[in-house]
Amino acid sequence: MLVAGRSLRYASHMIGDLRRLIAARPFVPFTIHSADGSQARVPTVDHIAVSPTGARVIVFADDDSTILVSALLIAKLTVDPEPVQTQAA
Numbered sequence: 001m002l003v004a005g006r007s008l009r010y011a012s013h014m015i016g017d018l019r020r021l022i023a024a025r026p027f028v029p030f031t032i033h034s035a036d037g038s039q040a041r042v043p044t045v046d047h048i049a050v051s052p053t054g055a056r057v058i059v060f061a062d063d064d065s066t067i068l069v070s071a072l073l074i075a076k077l078t079v080d081p082e083p084v085q086t087q088a089a
Contacts, residue, residue: 011054011055011071011072011074012054012071014071014074014077015050015054015057015071015074017077018032018050018057018074018077019050019054021042021077021079022045022048022050027044027045028079028080028082029041029042029043029044029079029080030042030077030078030079030080031077031078031080032057032059032069032074032077033074033075033076033077033078034069034073034074034075035073035074035075036073038067040059040067040069041059041080042059046060047059047060047061048060054071055070055071055072056068056069056070056071057069057070057071057074
């Protein structure tokens with residue numbers, strides 16, 4: 001089990017990484033993986049909001065439903081693979 005100070009440093013690092021992904025131009029879709037195994041895909045910058053303190057993240061689905069994620073529960077962030085470009089013959 002992590003001690004509180006270490007947990008907060010980890011969350012702060014993860015939110016920093018998350019904010020860098022959000023600010024990237026061009027934006028690249030990514031997925032938030034939670035400690036419980038759930039995932040939230042972020043297809044565009046308009047689909048995510050981070051609270052001012054960085055303690056909470058809200059991911060919006062296309063149907064306006066939301067997923068609320070505590071920063072302490074973010075296990076990892078993965079950038080979606082780029083689509084394979086095919087050449088026309």
